[in-house]
Amino acid sequence: MKLGVLFPPDLRASLLRHDGSENWTTGELLSLETIETEWKVWYTLLEDGPFDEAHAKVQTDGRVQKRWWARGWLPIACDGGGNGECLDLVPEARGVVGQVIYMDHEVGDRRVIAASFTDWLREQAEALEAGEYLEYHGELYTRDDAQDAAERDEMNSI
Structure with missing residues (x-):
């Protein structure tokens, strides 16, 4: 199954250059293959109907569709727990095609x-350059989480 969407030029360029990263500020920056896999999972769930009642619980500011999930949302990053960022190709009237949205799978945020x-990548790069994320044992953590992990490791080694 193809996704049937045209990727915006900035996403396409990123995928051609890097094709994702397993070590990303929000978990994993998805590869083309993983975008397709994640999209198919959400699409199958949408088609099977479990979101029908959940759409009413979604919280949005009017720029994003009030839906649990929409076919025009391309997953671009995930945290491994069902939450992540999507490229929104089907925004509401106040939104912009290509905006990046956060999707929480439990509470409908x-x-x-x-x-x-492009703006999202720039913000991630600026956060990395500002030292908001640190690498610890090969993984990226927020500064606070990295310090907490180091302290736990130190306590466990006593």
Whole structure:
């Protein structure tokens, strides 16, 4: 099954250059293969109907569709627990095609976190350059989480 969507030029360029990263600020920056896999999972769930009642529970500011999931949302990053960022190709009238949205799979939080994929990447790079994330044992953590992990490791080694 093909996704049937045209990827925006900035996402396409990123995939051609890097094709994702397993070590990303929000978990994993998805490869083309993983975007397709994740999209198919959400699409199958949508078609099977478990979201029908959940759409009413979604919280949005009017730029994102009030839906649990929409076919025009391309997963671009995930945290491994069902939450992640999606490229929104089907925004509401106040939204912008290509905006990046956060999707929480448990509570229905749907909000715009960047105006475009390029803006989102820039924000991630700026956070990395500002030292907001640290690498610890080969994984990226927020500064606080990295310090907590180091302290736990130190306590466990006593």
